[in-house]
Amino acid sequence: xxxxxxxxxxxxxxxxxxxxxxxxxxxxxxxxxxxxxxxxxxxxxxxxxxxxxxxxxxxxxxxxxxxxxxxxxxxxxxxxxxxxxxxxxxxxxxxxxxxxxxxxxxxxxxxxxxxxxxxxxxxxxxxxxxxxxxxxxxxxxxxxxxxxxxxxxxxxxxxxxxxxxxxxxxxxxxxxxxxxxxxxxxxxxxxxxxxxxxxxxxxxxxxxxxxxxxxxxxxxxxxxxxxxxxxxxxxxxxxxxxxxxxxxxxxxxxxxxxxxxxxxxxxxxxxxxxxxxxxxxxxxxxxxxxxxxxxxxxxxxxxxxxxxxxxxxxxxxxxxxxxxxxxxxxxxxxxxxxxxxxxxxxxxxxxxxxxxxxxxxxxxxxxxxxxxxxxxxxxxxxxxxxxxxxxxxxxxxxxxxxxxxxxxxxxxxx
Amino acid sequence: xxxxxxxxxxxxxxxxxxxxxxxxxxxxxxxxxxxxxxxxxxxxxxxxxxxxxxxxxxxxxxxxxxxxxxxxxxxxxxxxxxxxxxxxxxxxxxxxxxxxxxxxxxxxxxxxxxxxxxxxxxxxxxxxxxxxxxxxxxxxxxxxxxxxxxxxxxxxxxxxxxxxxxxxxxxxxxxxxxxxxxxxxxxxxxxxxxxxxxxxxxxxxxxxxxxxxxxxxxxxxxxxxxxxxxxxxxxxxxxxxxxxxxxxxxxxxxxxxxxxxxxxxxxxxxxxxxxxxxxxxxxxx
Numbered sequence: 001x002x003x004x005x006x007x008x009x010x011x012x013x014x015x016x017x018x019x020x021x022x023x024x025x026x027x028x029x030x031x032x033x034x035x036x037x038x039x040x041x042x043x044x045x046x047x048x049x050x051x052x053x054x055x056x057x058x059x060x061x062x063x064x065x066x067x068x069x070x071x072x073x074x075x076x077x078x079x080x081x082x083x084x085x086x087x088x089x090x091x092x093x094x095x096x097x098x099x100x101x102x103x104x105x106x107x108x109x110x111x112x113x114x115x116x117x118x119x120x121x122x123x124x125x126x127x128x129x130x131x132x133x134x135x136x137x138x139x140x141x142x143x144x145x146x147x148x149x150x151x152x153x154x155x156x157x158x159x160x161x162x163x164x165x166x167x168x169x170x171x172x173x174x175x176x177x178x179x180x181x182x183x184x185x186x187x188x189x190x191x192x193x194x195x196x197x198x199x200x201x202x203x204x205x206x207x208x209x210x211x212x213x214x215x216x217x218x219x220x221x222x223x224x225x226x227x228x229x230x231x232x233x234x235x236x237x238x239x240x241x242x243x244x245x246x247x248x249x250x251x252x253x254x255x256x257x258x259x260x261x262x263x264x265x266x267x268x269x270x271x272x273x274x275x276x277x278x279x280x281x282x283x284x285x286x287x288x289x290x291x292x293x294x295x296x297x298x299x300x301x302x303x304x305x306x307x308x309x310x311x312x313x314x315x316x317x318x319x320x321x322x323x324x325x326x327x328x329x330x331x332x333x334x335x336x337x338x339x340x341x342x343x344x345x346x347x348x349x350x351x352x353x354x355x356x357x358x359x360x361x362x363x364x365x366x367x368x369x370x371x372x373x374x375x376x377x378x379x380x381x382x383x384x385x386x387x388x389x390x391x392x393x394x395x396x397x398x399x400x401x402x403x404x405x406x407x408x409x410x411x412x413x414x
Numbered sequence: 415x416x417x418x419x420x421x422x423x424x425x426x427x428x429x430x431x432x433x434x435x436x437x438x439x440x441x442x443x444x445x446x447x448x449x450x451x452x453x454x455x456x457x458x459x460x461x462x463x464x465x466x467x468x469x470x471x472x473x474x475x476x477x478x479x480x481x482x483x484x485x486x487x488x489x490x491x492x493x494x495x496x497x498x499x500x501x502x503x504x505x506x507x508x509x510x511x512x513x514x515x516x517x518x519x520x521x522x523x524x525x526x527x528x529x530x531x532x533x534x535x536x537x538x539x540x541x542x543x544x545x546x547x548x549x550x551x552x553x554x555x556x557x558x559x560x561x562x563x564x565x566x567x568x569x570x571x572x573x574x575x576x577x578x579x580x581x582x583x584x585x586x587x588x589x590x591x592x593x594x595x596x597x598x599x600x601x602x603x604x605x606x607x608x609x610x611x612x613x614x615x616x617x618x619x620x621x622x623x624x625x626x627x628x629x630x631x632x633x634x635x636x637x638x639x640x641x642x643x644x645x646x647x648x649x650x651x652x653x654x655x656x657x658x659x660x661x662x663x664x665x666x667x668x669x670x671x672x673x674x675x676x677x678x679x680x681x682x683x684x685x686x687x688x689x690x691x692x693x694x695x696x697x698x699x
Contacts, residue, residue, distance in 0.1 A: 062596065072478060072499060073520055082482045082552065097682070099552075100471055102522030106683035109593040117591045118685070119528040120520040122473065122499030130517060134532065141535040142415050158482045162494045219504075329495070329504055 005139060006201045006208035006340065008146075009054025009194035010288045011046040013038045014275040015187045020049055023285075024292055026274050027300040033173065033274065040104060043152040043190035044111035050148065051112055054194040055206055058113055065144060066108065066118040067135045069127025069151035071280035073101040073120040076154045104152060114148055125163070126327030127151055128191065128284035132335055133215045135195050145200035150192030151281030160186045163279060166328050167246035174277065176243030176270035177250050178305030184245040187276025191284035193291065208340040209295040213320070216334045223332040224324070225256040231334035232260055236267065237318035238293060240286045242326050243270025243304055244277050249326065254308055267318070269302035283325035287335055290321035294339040415534035416698055418583035419691070421576035423457035424651040425450060425546070426639045428573065429665045431655070438570070441549070447474040448502035450546040454574040455506050461576045463542040465514030466507045469529030471522050471643035473499035476550035514539055521591060523616070523679045526647040527687025530589035533577055545647025546572025569640025573651035584658040586698055587691040594684040601678065601686050605630075608690060608699070611672040612656070614649035616680055617641065631668050635677060646679035650689055653677060657693040 016022045016034040025031060038046075051061060077098035084090060097103075101120040109118055117138075123130040128151025135149035153159075163169075168183025175181045195212060214234060218227040224242075239261075242253055257265055271289055278285055293300050297317045323335040424430045425438045436457045439449035451468060477497040484491050495501050500518045507516040515536065521528040526545025533543045549570040592600050605613070605626060613626070614635040626632070635649035636642075653675040655661040663671050673696045679687040692698050 075478070075482075078478075078552070079482060079486065082479065083486050086483055086486045100522060101520035101525070102471070102681040102683055102685065105521060105593075106681070106685065109685075110595075115593045115596060117528060117531050118521065118593055119525070119532070119591070122518055122520060124498040124500050134517065134535075137535045138532070141537065158478070158485050161485045161491065162481075162497075165491065166494060327500075328498060329501060 004198050005136060005212040006196050006198045006206070007193050007210045007212060007291050007337070008196045008201050008206040008208055009050040009052070009056070010209060010291050011049030011051075011053065011192045012190065012285060012288045013042040013046040014189045014278070014285065016275065018042050018045060020288070020292070023275070023289070024296070027289060027292060027302065028298055030301055037155060038188040038190055039154060040107045043104075043154070044108050046190040047108050047112045047114070047148065047150065047192045050150070050192040050194050051114070054196070055204075056146070056194065060146065061113040062115040063144075064114050065116045065135070065138055065147040066105070066114045067131040067138070067147065067149045068105065068108065068118070068120050069129065069131040069280045069284060070101070070104065070120050070122060071125055071127055071153065071159055072156060073122065074099050074103050075156045075158055077103060079157055116144075122280070123331065124328040125279045126283065126325050126331055126333060127280035128282065129325040129333035129335065132193070132283065132287060133217060133333065136212060136215050139195055139197060146194060146196040148192055148194055149284065150190065151278070151284035152190045153188050153278040153281040155188050159279065163277065167244055167249060167277070170245055174245040174272045176241065176245050176272055176304045177254060177307035178245070179307050181245045181247060181250060181305065181307075183247065184272060184277040187278050189275055189278035189281045189285055191281050191288045193284065193287055209291040210337040211340050212335070213338050214336040217331060219331045221330075223330055224253060224326055225259060227332045227334050228256050228260040231322055231336065234320065234322055234336045236320045236322040236336065237316055238267045238269060238290065238299065238321040239265070240290055240321060240323045241268060241270040241304060242324045243272055245272060250307065253324070253326070257308065265308065268304050268308055269300045270304040271300070271302050274302060283323060283333060283335065286323040286325070287337065290323055290337045293318055294321060294337060415531065416586060416588040417530065417534050417537070417577045418579060419575050419585040419587060419654050420540070420578050420580060420583055421458050421461040422573065422584070422651040422654040423454050424573040424648050425453060426571045428571075428638050428648050428652055429661060430651060431660055434655070445474070445496045445502070446476060447546065447548050448496065448505060450548065450572050451502050451506045451544055452509070454544050454546065454572060455510060455542055458542050458574055458576045459510050461540070463540050463576055464512060465536060465539055465541045466503055466512055466516045467529045467533050467541060467543045468503045468518045469525035469527070469543070469545045469647070470518065470520060471525050471547050473518065473520065474502055475552055476548055479550055479552040514541070521687070522681035522683075522685060523643040523646065524591045524681055524685050524687030526644055526650065527589045527679055527689050528591045530575070530689060531591055534588065538579055540576065540578035542574055542576055544572060544574035545644040547642045547644040549642065569636075569642045571639035571642055571648055572644045573647040575650065575654065583694055585654045585691045585693060586696070587689060588698065589687065589689045591685060591687045597684055597686040601688060604688065605676065608676070610674050610676045610690075612653070612666055612668060612675045614646070614653065614675070614677040616645065616678070631666065633666050635679070646677050646687060646689065649677045650691070653691050657691055
C-alpha cells in the first residue's frame with residue numbers, strides 16, 4: 001500500500017516554456033536550454049495547470065489551502081517603486097500597490113479559484129521545500145483533504161544579486177558538479193503540486209502521479225550530511241540533487257553524497273542545468289520533475305557533471321525518488337516520492353501510513369493520522385465541534401463554515 | 415483546528431499589563447524587525463516555547479530596502495543575511511535554543527491570522543506565534559499607493575501568543591484566512607453565526623458589516639499602535655488580556671468582561687483573516 005498522500009496534479013512554467021509539456025520534453029531527451037521568462041501570469045497558469053490535471057472543480061478548490069514558496073514575494077514590483085525613488089522620479093504608485101505577498105497570492109487565488117488558507121513561505125531559497133513541508137503537515141494534522149503547494153520565482157534584480165553574491169553565476173551556464181563549474185544560472189520559474197489524501201483522491205476517481213512518502217529537514221552544521229544519513233534509508237532509485245553549480249555548494253553536496261552513499265553513487269540527476277536555479281521555486285520544480293519521472297517511467301536526462309561518479313549504466317526506470325534542497329541559511333530538505341502501483345480502496349485504512357514530516361530540526365517525528373490526535377483541551381473547554389454528516393468528514397471541524405464556491409467559473413490565467 | 419492560548423505579549427503602546435508589554439528597538443536601529451521578534455520571543459520565553467511561527471506582511475523590509483537601493487544604484491552589498499525574510503526568525507530561535515519548527519509566513523495584513531491557522535497543525539507543541547511589521551521609508555512611500563484604500567501605514571508594532579496544550583489556558587481560539595471572491599459574504603455569515611461581544615476590525619471594514627447585531631461592540635484594531643499590517647496581532651493579544659481579566663473592559667469601551675471576541679484583518683485585495691477567541695469554559699463554535 002502506498003503512503004497516505006498522493007500527488008494528483010502538477011504544473012510548471014520554466015525557462016523551457018510555459019507548460020509542463022515543455023519541461024517534460026527537456027527531461028526525456030537532451031535539449032537546448034530555453035530562454036522563456038516566467039511572470040506572475042505564467043505562475044498562475046502553472047497553478048491552474050496543476051489543478052486541471054488533478055481534476056479539481058470549483059467546490060474542491062474553494063476550500064483548498066495554498067502554500068507558496070518565494071524568495072522575497074513581490075520584490076519584482078517593489079524594485080520598480082524603489083527605482084523611482086533612486087532616480088528622483090515620482091513614486092510609482094502602481095508598483096507599490098503590488099508590493100509584497102498579498103499581490104502574488106491575490107493573483108494566484110483569483111486565477112485559480114483556490115480560496116482556503118493561502119500564504120507565502122520564505123526560506124532563503126528553500127521556500128518551496130518549506131511549502132511542501134507545511135502542506136504535508138497541514139494535511140497530516142488537519143482533516144483537510146487536499147492542499148496545493150509550490151513555489152514561484154519571478155525576475156528581481158535584488159534577488160539575482162543576492163544569489164550571484166552567495167552562490168556565484170557561471171557565464172558558461174549552470175553545470176552542476178562539473179569540475180570546472182563557476183556558479184549557477186539564475187532563472188524564473190513556477191511549480192505546483194496538488195497534495196491529496198489518498199482515500200479522498202481515490203474516492204473521487206483521481207489518478208495519482210506519485211505518493212509523498214516523507215519530508216525530512218535538518219539545520220545547522222553539516223545539515224546536508226546529517227540529512228543524507230537519514231534519507232538514505234529510503235533507498236530511492238533517483239536522487240534529484242540540489243546541484244546549483246555553485247563552487248562551494250556543490251563541493252559540500254558531493255562530499256556528503258560520497259560519504260553517505262559511497263562512490264560511485266547510483267541514480268543521480270540534477271535539474272538546474274536545464275531549468276536554472278529558480279531559488280524559491282527550485283524544490284517544487286524538482287518535485288514536479290520527480291513526479292513526472294515516476295508517472296512516465298523514465299529517468300530524467302539530467303546527468304550531473306563528472307565531479308560525481310555516477311553509475312549511468314545501471315539506471316533503471318525509477319520506482320522512487322528523493323529531492324534534495326538546501327538554502328542560504330544552512331537548512332537542507334529531502335522529499336521522498338514513490339510511484340503508486342496499486343490504487344487503494346477508498347477506506348479509512350488508506351489514511352495510514354501518512355508521510356513522516358519533520359517535527360523538530362534535529363529529528364524525524366512520525367505523525368499520527370488526525371483521528372489519533374488527542375483533543376488539546378479534553379477537560380478545560382467544552383467541545384464546539386458540530387456533528388459530522390455520516391461518511392462525510394467535515395474538513396473544518398472546528399471552523400465549520402465552508403466557503404461556498406463562486407457561481408461563475410474562476411477566472412483563467414491569461 | 416483550534417488552539418489554546420497560554421501567554422501573550424505586545425509591543426509599544428498596547429494597553430497591556432506592564433509585565434506583558436515590551437519595548438521595541440528605536441526607528442534607527444539596524445535589523446529592527448529581528449529586534450521586534452527578539453523582544454516578543456524573550457517576553458514569552460519563560461513559558462517554554464519549543465517552536466516559532468512568524469506572520470509578517472513585509473518581513474525585514476528595511477533591510478531589503480537598503481540593499482535594493484544599493485543594487486539599483488550599482489553599489490555592492492556586503493551582507494545579505496539580515497535581509498533574507500526567514501533569517502530573523504531563524505536567528506531568534508537559535509538565540510533561545512528552540513528545537514521545534516521555525517517558519518516565517520506572509521499574507522499581507524492577514525499574515526498573523528495565517529500563522530495562527532498554521533499553528534494549529536502542531537496541536538501538542540508549545541509554540542510562539544508572533545505578528546510584527548516595521549515602518550520603513552519604503553512603507554511611507556507606499557502610503558500614497560494605499561491611500562485610496564483608506565489605509566495609513568505610517569506605524570509599526572506587533573504582538574505574540576504562546577500556544578499549547580495544558581491546564582488552565584487563558585483563552586481558546588481558532589483562525590482562518592479566506593480569499594476572494596467569496597470572502598466578505600462568508601464573513602458576514604460567519605459573524606452572524608458566531609456570537610461575539612467584541613469585534614476588533616481595521617478601518618473601513620465595520621461599515622460593510624451591516625448584519626452585525628447592535629450588541630456587538632466594534633473597536634478599531636488600530637486604535638492603540640496605529641495602522642500597520644500586524645495590527646491584528648496587537649488586537650489579539652489585547653483580546654486575550656480582556657478575556658482572562660488581566661486588563662479592564664473599559665479599555666475597549668465596554669462595561670463587562672467579554673467572553674467571546676473576534677478579530678478581523680483584511681488585505682488591500684480583499685483576503686480576510688478572522689481570529690475567534692473565547693474565555694475558558696465557553697463554547698468556541
